[in-house]
Structure formats: C-alpha cells, structure tokens
Amino acid sequence: MTAELVTFGETMIRLSPPAGERIETARSLEFRTAGAESNVAVAASRLGCSAAWLSKLPDSPLGRRVTTELRTHGVEPYVRWDDDARQGAYYIEQGRAPRPTNVIYDRADAAVTTARPDELAVDIVEDAAAFYTSGITPALSETLRETTGELLQTATEAGTTTAFDLNYRSKLWSPSDARDACESLFPKVDVLVAAERDIRTVLELDGDAPTLASELAGDFDFETVVVTRGEDGALARHGGTVYEQPVFETDTVDAIGTGDAFVGAFLSRLIADEPVETALAYGAATAALKRTVHGDLAVVTPDEVERVLRGGDAGIDR
Ligand SMILES: O=C(O)C(=O)C[C@H](O)[C@H](O)COP(=O)(O)O
Secondary structure (H helix, E strand, O other), rough: OOOEEOOOOOEEEEOOOOOOOOOOOOOOEEEEOHHHHHHHHHHHHHHHOOOEEEEEEOHHHHHHHHHHHHHHEEEEEEEEEOOOOOEEEEEEOOEEOOOOEEEEOOOOOEEEHHHHHHHHHHHHHOOOOOOEEEHHHHHHHHHHHHHHHHHHHHHHHOOOOEEEEEOOOOOOOOOOHHHHHHHHHHHOOEEEEHHHHHHHHOOOOOHHHHHHHHHHHHHHHEEEEEEEHHHOOEEEOOEEEOOOOOEOOOOOOOEEEEEEHHHHHHHHOOOOOOHHHHHHHHHHHHHEEEOOOOOOOOOOHHHHHHHHHOOOOOOOOO
C-alpha cells in the first residue's frame, strides 16, 4: 500500500507528571508517545492525508505501544524490529510562569540510532507524494545523519517532494554541528520549515522574517520556505511571494506538539494541491487546536479545523 506522506524519525515514550508536579517528587507519570516525525504524520492523517511512518523500534511492549498508538490515528508504521535495542523516552515537566517547561531525554542508543536504508521500506518513500523528516533525526547518531541524507536523496530521485523542519534541539547537539549537518542536507530539500529563533541561532542569519525566508530560498534554492514565529504567526515564501499568517487565538493546555501539528496540516494541504496560503491557514488553525489537547498529538478533525478557519468560537456544541 502506498501513502501520500511518508515520515522518518524516532518516536519516544513521553512521560509527564501532572500539571504543577515536579519530576523530582511526582508519584505518577502520564504515559504517551511522541516524536516530531510521527506527530506530523498523525496530524496529516487526521486531516485526510494517507500517512506512513518509517523507523526502527525494539521488539517489546514499549515498541509496540508506539505502533499501536500511531495506527489509532490512521498512520501506517513501517518498522524494522530489533530484539535487543532500547526504546527512547523523554520526561516532560510542564512549566508555569516563571518556571519553564523542562524536557529530559533518555534516548541514547535507541533502536532508531542504528537504522540504515537497507533496513527500511525505502520503496514507500519512492511512491509517496511527499517525504518529511526533521533536524532531530540526524542529531541522534552519525548513522542517522547518513540515513537521513540517503532517504532524502532517494525521494529526490523519485520525484517525491521533500520537506524538512530544522527543529533544533539544544540538548542533542550544538548550533554549529546542527548547521553543518542540516546545510549538507538542504540541497535535497524542497520545503524547509524553521522557527525564526532557530534560523538565527543555528543558521546565523539576520534580518526580519521575510528577509530570512528570502535569504534561505536564495542560498539553498528551496521551493518553499516556511518561517514559524510563535505568537507572531508564520510566513511562507513561495514563487517569490511572501504569505503571512497570524495565529488563531487558543486556550493552551499543552503547547508541546504545536509546531508538528502545524507542519502536518500544512503538508496535508500541499499534497492535496491547495495553494500555499491555504496550507498556511490550515497549519495555523490545526496548531491552535492542538494546544487545547493534552499530549503531542493533534487529535483533531477536518470539521474542527474548518470551524476555526471560519472564526467559530468556543462554547458548547449541542
Ligand atoms: O523533542 C523531540 O525530540 C521530539 O521529537 C518530540 C517533541 O515533543 C516534538 O518534536 C514537539 O515539538 P513541537 O511541535 O515543536 O512542540
């Protein structure tokens, strides 16, 4: 079976104490799954795009927890199972001002860190409309850095649109290592998504957001550059035109996964041949909805997204 969108990366177990509890003293942890690339696949799938996720997992209840959850949201996992490897995990302690949200990774030597193209269902990348991965994947191991490059190359040669989110994680690598690795991948990327702050920190570019997008488009010949700007919304540069998109108002219960929800929704619209400005609006509406839901996943429906786009307010629907 072919999927319109194929993503590649690590999905972890996500463990978090209840709001207002510290990891040091919590007595219970909420047990979920999370990973940038599978989050993107889930958002796209929930919005009607057929999506598959490529990875490597331990053949254990922890690994199967990941695939079970993805299937729940319509994402088909294509997994190389490994008898001996570890399942990556992370702990997240949600912040409350003035205490920031803190993420602690426990993902060293996770199964995915040894994934090579010959262990993966590369043919689904060739058959897809779009292939997505992010800067988190090459940060995880030297092997993954090579595999990420090879999969992007396979996609490019097959005419599959390639999309990449810079997704800089300072707990995984330094800005200069991230810059070297990501810039070496950029020639194989058609659609770049990057947070404005990451463009400044990692790629060391200056100027306002439209200037950053133009410089990136010029330097690396991207078809589309999307700059995400938190509270200031997002913009996309495509075909020499810049499209701006403000955020939709939202009552946040969990901000983690907002960026991935945006990207999944954005790609679902591009794959459906909708214009970039429609895809941006869809991304922003889905991101706003994600923030109202616990966990990394955008558990949303197309009707809910359309309602946000129409300016529908909250309240009781009965
Ligand atoms: O940090 C990592 O390594 C992860 O893969 C899991 C993160 O929970 C997502 O990537 C969420 O990212 P945002 O959508 O930007 O909030």
